[in-house]
Amino acid sequence: MTKKNTLKIKKIGVLTSGGDSPGMNAAIRSVVRSASYYGIECCGIRLGYEGLINGNVVEMGPRSVKNLINRGGTELKSARSAEFRTVEGRQKAAETVKKYGIDALVVIGGDGSFTGGMIFQQEQGVPFIGIPGTIDNDIFGTDYTLGYDTALNTAVEAIDKIRDTATSHNRVFFVEVMGRDAGFIALNSGIATGALDILIPEVRDNIEDLFATFENAQKNGKSSSIVVVAEGEKLGGVYDLAKFTKMKYPEFDVRVTVLGHIQRGGTPTVADRVLASRLGLAAVEGLMEGKSNVMAGIQSNKVVFTPIEEAIKKQNEIDKDLIKLADILAI
Protein backbone atom coordinates (compact mmCIF):
# COMPACT_ATOMS: atom_id res chain seq x y z
CA MET A 1 0.00 0.00 0.00
CA THR A 2 1.44 3.38 -0.93
CA LYS A 3 1.67 6.04 1.77
CA LYS A 4 0.39 9.60 1.95
CA ASN A 5 2.95 12.38 2.14
CA THR A 6 1.25 13.91 5.20
CA LEU A 7 4.11 16.27 5.96
CA LYS A 8 4.33 17.37 2.32
CA ILE A 9 8.05 16.63 2.29
CA LYS A 10 9.52 17.78 -1.00
CA LYS A 11 13.17 17.00 -0.50
CA ILE A 12 15.12 14.52 1.60
CA GLY A 13 18.84 14.70 2.30
CA VAL A 14 20.66 11.43 2.97
CA LEU A 15 24.04 11.02 4.62
CA THR A 16 26.28 8.31 6.04
CA SER A 17 28.20 9.04 9.21
CA GLY A 18 30.61 7.28 11.58
CA GLY A 19 32.34 4.03 10.68
CA ASP A 20 31.30 2.74 7.25
CA SER A 21 29.61 -0.63 6.92
CA PRO A 22 28.66 -2.89 4.01
CA GLY A 23 25.05 -2.20 3.08
CA MET A 24 25.26 1.58 3.48
CA ASN A 25 25.26 1.96 -0.31
CA ALA A 26 22.23 -0.28 -0.65
CA ALA A 27 20.47 1.91 1.93
CA ILE A 28 21.38 5.12 0.05
CA ARG A 29 20.00 3.56 -3.14
CA SER A 30 16.81 2.58 -1.38
CA VAL A 31 16.27 6.05 0.12
CA VAL A 32 16.85 7.76 -3.23
CA ARG A 33 14.62 5.41 -5.23
CA SER A 34 11.86 5.24 -2.59
CA ALA A 35 11.80 9.04 -2.43
CA SER A 36 11.64 9.24 -6.21
CA TYR A 37 8.79 6.70 -6.25
CA TYR A 38 6.79 9.08 -4.05
CA GLY A 39 7.74 12.14 -6.08
CA ILE A 40 10.16 13.45 -3.45
CA GLU A 41 13.49 14.92 -4.50
CA CYS A 42 16.65 13.62 -2.92
CA CYS A 43 20.16 14.86 -2.36
CA GLY A 44 23.20 13.18 -0.95
CA ILE A 45 25.37 14.89 1.64
CA ARG A 46 28.98 13.85 1.29
CA LEU A 47 31.28 13.09 4.24
CA GLY A 48 28.50 12.95 6.82
CA TYR A 49 27.81 15.99 8.96
CA GLU A 50 31.03 17.59 7.67
CA GLY A 51 29.34 17.80 4.27
CA LEU A 52 26.30 19.41 5.81
CA ILE A 53 28.52 22.06 7.40
CA ASN A 54 30.51 22.67 4.20
CA GLY A 55 27.64 22.46 1.73
CA ASN A 56 29.04 19.30 0.13
CA VAL A 57 25.72 18.30 -1.41
CA VAL A 58 24.92 16.36 -4.60
CA GLU A 59 21.52 16.03 -6.21
CA MET A 60 20.55 12.37 -6.60
CA GLY A 61 18.00 10.50 -8.65
CA PRO A 62 17.18 6.87 -9.43
CA ARG A 63 19.94 6.65 -12.08
CA SER A 64 22.63 8.15 -9.85
CA VAL A 65 22.37 5.12 -7.56
CA LYS A 66 22.75 2.50 -10.28
CA ASN A 67 25.24 -0.32 -9.68
CA LEU A 68 25.40 0.59 -6.01
CA ILE A 69 23.49 -2.15 -4.23
CA ASN A 70 26.42 -4.58 -4.45
CA ARG A 71 29.19 -2.22 -3.37
CA GLY A 72 30.82 -2.05 0.06
CA GLY A 73 31.80 1.19 1.79
CA THR A 74 29.73 4.30 1.25
CA GLU A 75 29.54 6.21 -2.01
CA LEU A 76 28.70 9.35 -0.03
CA LYS A 77 31.80 8.85 2.12
CA SER A 78 31.74 9.08 5.87
CA ALA A 79 33.40 11.06 8.63
CA ARG A 80 33.24 11.73 12.33
CA SER A 81 32.66 15.47 12.58
CA ALA A 82 34.04 17.35 15.57
CA GLU A 83 32.61 20.65 14.29
CA PHE A 84 29.06 19.29 14.24
CA ARG A 85 29.38 18.87 18.00
CA THR A 86 29.49 22.67 18.31
CA VAL A 87 26.51 25.05 18.07
CA GLU A 88 28.40 27.07 15.43
CA GLY A 89 28.94 23.95 13.33
CA ARG A 90 25.28 23.03 13.53
CA GLN A 91 24.27 26.58 12.59
CA LYS A 92 26.39 26.31 9.44
CA ALA A 93 24.75 22.95 8.73
CA ALA A 94 21.32 24.55 9.12
CA GLU A 95 22.26 27.12 6.48
CA THR A 96 23.07 24.30 4.04
CA VAL A 97 19.74 22.66 4.80
CA LYS A 98 17.99 25.94 4.00
CA LYS A 99 20.05 26.66 0.89
CA TYR A 100 19.26 23.27 -0.68
CA GLY A 101 15.62 23.24 0.43
CA ILE A 102 16.05 20.03 2.44
CA ASP A 103 12.91 19.23 4.45
CA ALA A 104 14.18 16.16 6.29
CA LEU A 105 17.26 14.00 6.73
CA VAL A 106 17.95 10.28 6.67
CA VAL A 107 21.06 9.55 8.73
CA ILE A 108 22.71 6.17 8.19
CA GLY A 109 25.13 5.48 11.03
CA GLY A 110 25.49 4.53 14.68
CA ASP A 111 24.92 6.01 18.13
CA GLY A 112 27.10 9.08 17.64
CA SER A 113 25.45 9.91 14.31
CA PHE A 114 21.99 9.58 15.84
CA THR A 115 22.92 11.82 18.76
CA GLY A 116 24.02 14.46 16.22
CA GLY A 117 20.72 14.12 14.32
CA MET A 118 18.70 14.39 17.51
CA ILE A 119 20.45 17.55 18.71
CA PHE A 120 20.18 19.06 15.23
CA GLN A 121 16.46 18.35 15.16
CA GLN A 122 15.96 19.87 18.63
CA GLU A 123 18.03 22.96 17.84
CA GLN A 124 17.23 23.59 14.19
CA GLY A 125 13.92 21.75 13.77
CA VAL A 126 15.05 19.50 10.92
CA PRO A 127 13.15 16.19 11.06
CA PHE A 128 15.28 13.08 10.72
CA ILE A 129 15.08 9.30 10.75
CA GLY A 130 18.07 7.08 11.50
CA ILE A 131 19.05 3.82 9.84
CA PRO A 132 21.41 1.69 11.96
CA GLY A 133 24.65 1.21 10.04
CA THR A 134 27.52 -0.40 11.92
CA ILE A 135 29.16 -3.80 11.77
CA ASP A 136 29.08 -4.06 15.57
CA ASN A 137 25.31 -4.80 15.82
CA ASP A 138 25.24 -2.88 19.09
CA ILE A 139 22.27 -0.60 18.46
CA PHE A 140 19.13 -1.00 20.51
CA GLY A 141 15.85 -1.25 18.60
CA THR A 142 16.94 -3.54 15.80
CA ASP A 143 17.85 -7.21 15.67
CA TYR A 144 20.46 -6.46 13.01
CA THR A 145 22.44 -3.43 11.89
CA LEU A 146 23.66 -2.86 8.33
CA GLY A 147 26.98 -4.54 7.75
CA TYR A 148 26.86 -6.94 10.66
CA ASP A 149 26.03 -10.01 8.58
CA THR A 150 28.72 -9.18 6.02
CA ALA A 151 31.33 -8.57 8.72
CA LEU A 152 30.42 -11.85 10.38
CA ASN A 153 30.84 -13.73 7.12
CA THR A 154 34.18 -12.03 6.48
CA ALA A 155 35.38 -12.95 9.97
CA VAL A 156 34.21 -16.54 9.61
CA GLU A 157 35.94 -16.95 6.26
CA ALA A 158 39.19 -15.66 7.75
CA ILE A 159 38.98 -17.75 10.92
CA ASP A 160 38.29 -20.89 8.86
CA LYS A 161 41.56 -20.22 7.08
CA ILE A 162 43.37 -19.68 10.36
CA ARG A 163 42.01 -23.03 11.53
CA ASP A 164 43.77 -24.77 8.64
CA THR A 165 47.16 -23.51 9.71
CA ALA A 166 46.38 -23.88 13.44
CA THR A 167 45.55 -27.52 12.90
CA SER A 168 48.54 -28.20 10.67
CA HIS A 169 50.95 -26.85 13.31
CA ASN A 170 49.11 -27.74 16.54
CA ARG A 171 48.97 -24.08 17.44
CA VAL A 172 46.95 -21.86 19.73
CA PHE A 173 45.60 -18.79 17.94
CA PHE A 174 44.14 -15.68 19.50
CA VAL A 175 42.03 -14.01 16.82
CA GLU A 176 40.84 -10.46 17.46
CA VAL A 177 37.62 -9.41 15.75
CA MET A 178 36.02 -5.96 15.78
CA GLY A 179 33.61 -4.80 18.44
CA ARG A 180 34.78 -1.85 20.46
CA ASP A 181 32.03 -2.20 23.05
CA ALA A 182 30.14 -5.25 21.90
CA GLY A 183 30.78 -8.96 21.46
CA PHE A 184 28.21 -9.82 18.79
CA ILE A 185 30.77 -10.43 16.05
CA ALA A 186 33.04 -12.38 18.38
CA LEU A 187 30.31 -14.56 19.85
CA ASN A 188 28.67 -15.45 16.57
CA SER A 189 31.84 -15.88 14.53
CA GLY A 190 33.27 -17.93 17.40
CA ILE A 191 30.27 -20.26 17.41
CA ALA A 192 30.32 -20.53 13.62
CA THR A 193 34.01 -21.46 13.53
CA GLY A 194 33.99 -23.79 16.53
CA ALA A 195 36.25 -21.64 18.69
CA LEU A 196 37.57 -23.18 21.90
CA ASP A 197 36.78 -19.98 23.80
CA ILE A 198 35.19 -16.62 23.04
CA LEU A 199 36.03 -13.52 25.04
CA ILE A 200 33.62 -10.58 24.88
CA PRO A 201 33.24 -7.27 26.75
CA GLU A 202 29.79 -8.17 28.09
CA VAL A 203 31.18 -11.07 30.16
CA ARG A 204 33.63 -10.63 33.02
CA ASP A 205 36.31 -13.07 31.94
CA ASN A 206 39.09 -14.44 34.04
CA ILE A 207 42.48 -15.67 32.84
CA GLU A 208 42.29 -18.69 35.15
CA ASP A 209 39.08 -19.79 33.41
CA LEU A 210 40.85 -19.49 30.08
CA PHE A 211 43.71 -21.63 31.37
CA ALA A 212 41.24 -24.19 32.70
CA THR A 213 39.66 -24.30 29.24
CA PHE A 214 43.08 -24.98 27.67
CA GLU A 215 43.73 -27.77 30.16
CA ASN A 216 40.36 -29.38 29.50
CA ALA A 217 40.98 -29.15 25.79
CA GLN A 218 44.29 -30.96 26.22
CA LYS A 219 42.65 -33.64 28.34
CA ASN A 220 40.00 -34.06 25.66
CA GLY A 221 42.66 -34.63 23.03
CA LYS A 222 42.58 -31.27 21.25
CA SER A 223 45.87 -30.38 19.66
CA SER A 224 45.08 -26.89 18.34
CA SER A 225 42.81 -24.12 19.52
CA ILE A 226 41.25 -20.91 18.35
CA VAL A 227 40.22 -18.27 20.86
CA VAL A 228 38.11 -15.48 19.38
CA VAL A 229 38.52 -12.19 21.22
CA ALA A 230 36.38 -9.07 20.75
CA GLU A 231 38.41 -5.89 20.36
CA GLY A 232 36.77 -4.36 23.46
CA GLU A 233 37.29 -7.41 25.65
CA LYS A 234 38.22 -6.32 29.20
CA LEU A 235 40.81 -8.95 30.12
CA GLY A 236 43.55 -7.38 28.04
CA GLY A 237 44.24 -7.38 24.33
CA VAL A 238 45.14 -10.41 22.25
CA TYR A 239 48.86 -9.72 22.58
CA ASP A 240 48.71 -9.79 26.39
CA LEU A 241 46.58 -12.88 26.34
CA ALA A 242 49.09 -14.58 24.08
CA LYS A 243 51.96 -13.47 26.33
CA PHE A 244 50.33 -14.77 29.53
CA THR A 245 49.39 -18.03 27.86
CA LYS A 246 52.96 -18.56 26.66
CA MET A 247 54.29 -17.80 30.15
CA LYS A 248 51.95 -20.34 31.68
CA TYR A 249 52.41 -22.98 28.97
CA PRO A 250 55.88 -22.53 27.42
CA GLU A 251 55.27 -25.63 25.33
CA PHE A 252 52.33 -24.00 23.47
CA ASP A 253 53.00 -22.58 20.02
CA VAL A 254 50.95 -19.36 20.30
CA ARG A 255 50.04 -16.94 17.51
CA VAL A 256 47.93 -13.79 17.20
CA THR A 257 45.85 -12.54 14.27
CA VAL A 258 44.05 -9.19 14.31
CA LEU A 259 41.42 -9.16 11.58
CA GLY A 260 40.91 -5.38 11.79
CA HIS A 261 39.28 -3.28 9.10
CA ILE A 262 39.03 -6.14 6.61
CA GLN A 263 35.76 -6.81 8.46
CA ARG A 264 34.36 -3.40 7.50
CA GLY A 265 34.76 -3.76 3.75
CA GLY A 266 33.56 -5.96 0.95
CA THR A 267 30.45 -6.83 -0.99
CA PRO A 268 27.39 -6.83 1.26
CA THR A 269 25.65 -10.16 1.82
CA VAL A 270 22.07 -10.82 0.70
CA ALA A 271 20.87 -10.24 4.27
CA ASP A 272 22.53 -6.82 4.41
CA ARG A 273 21.27 -5.76 0.98
CA VAL A 274 17.70 -6.73 1.78
CA LEU A 275 17.84 -5.14 5.23
CA ALA A 276 19.25 -1.91 3.78
CA SER A 277 16.59 -1.84 1.07
CA ARG A 278 13.78 -2.35 3.58
CA LEU A 279 15.05 0.28 6.01
CA GLY A 280 15.62 2.85 3.25
CA LEU A 281 12.00 2.60 2.16
CA ALA A 282 10.82 2.59 5.79
CA ALA A 283 12.76 5.80 6.51
CA VAL A 284 11.22 7.62 3.54
CA GLU A 285 7.70 6.43 4.34
CA GLY A 286 8.23 7.23 8.01
CA LEU A 287 9.19 10.82 7.21
CA MET A 288 6.19 11.15 4.90
CA GLU A 289 3.92 10.04 7.74
CA GLY A 290 5.38 12.68 10.03
CA LYS A 291 7.70 10.43 12.02
CA SER A 292 10.93 11.99 13.22
CA ASN A 293 13.63 11.46 15.80
CA VAL A 294 13.20 7.71 15.42
CA MET A 295 15.31 4.89 14.07
CA ALA A 296 13.99 2.41 11.52
CA GLY A 297 15.06 -1.10 12.49
CA ILE A 298 14.09 -4.72 12.12
CA GLN A 299 12.63 -6.87 14.90
CA SER A 300 11.35 -10.40 14.35
CA ASN A 301 11.58 -9.68 10.62
CA LYS A 302 9.22 -6.69 10.82
CA VAL A 303 10.21 -3.05 10.33
CA VAL A 304 9.82 -1.09 13.58
CA PHE A 305 10.55 2.47 14.66
CA THR A 306 12.33 3.15 17.95
CA PRO A 307 12.66 6.60 19.55
CA ILE A 308 16.20 7.79 18.93
CA GLU A 309 16.78 8.45 22.63
CA GLU A 310 16.09 4.80 23.39
CA ALA A 311 18.25 3.61 20.51
CA ILE A 312 21.11 5.68 21.90
CA LYS A 313 20.70 4.98 25.61
CA LYS A 314 19.74 1.33 25.72
CA GLN A 315 22.01 -1.61 24.95
CA ASN A 316 21.41 -4.59 22.72
CA GLU A 317 21.75 -7.55 25.06
CA ILE A 318 23.93 -10.54 24.26
CA ASP A 319 21.86 -13.72 24.17
CA LYS A 320 22.99 -15.81 27.16
CA ASP A 321 21.81 -18.98 25.44
CA LEU A 322 24.44 -18.38 22.76
CA ILE A 323 27.17 -18.16 25.40
CA LYS A 324 25.98 -21.46 26.85
CA LEU A 325 25.83 -22.98 23.37
CA ALA A 326 29.40 -21.93 22.65
CA ASP A 327 30.60 -23.49 25.94
CA ILE A 328 28.75 -26.75 25.42
CA LEU A 329 29.97 -27.25 21.86
CA ALA A 330 33.59 -26.45 22.69
CA ILE A 331 34.15 -29.61 24.80
Ligand code: F6P
Ligand atom coordinates in the same frame (compact mmCIF):
# COMPACT_ATOMS: atom_id res chain seq x y z
O1 F6P B 1 32.10 1.04 15.19
C1 F6P B 1 32.52 0.02 14.35
C2 F6P B 1 33.96 -0.27 14.52
O2 F6P B 1 34.22 -1.18 13.53
C3 F6P B 1 34.43 -0.79 15.88
O3 F6P B 1 34.26 -2.14 16.10
C4 F6P B 1 35.87 -0.38 15.86
O4 F6P B 1 36.39 -0.25 17.14
C5 F6P B 1 35.81 0.94 15.18
O5 F6P B 1 34.75 0.87 14.27
C6 F6P B 1 37.08 1.37 14.52
O6 F6P B 1 36.81 2.47 13.74
P1 F6P B 1 37.86 3.49 13.11
O7 F6P B 1 39.10 2.75 12.87
O8 F6P B 1 37.18 3.96 11.89
O9 F6P B 1 38.02 4.57 14.12
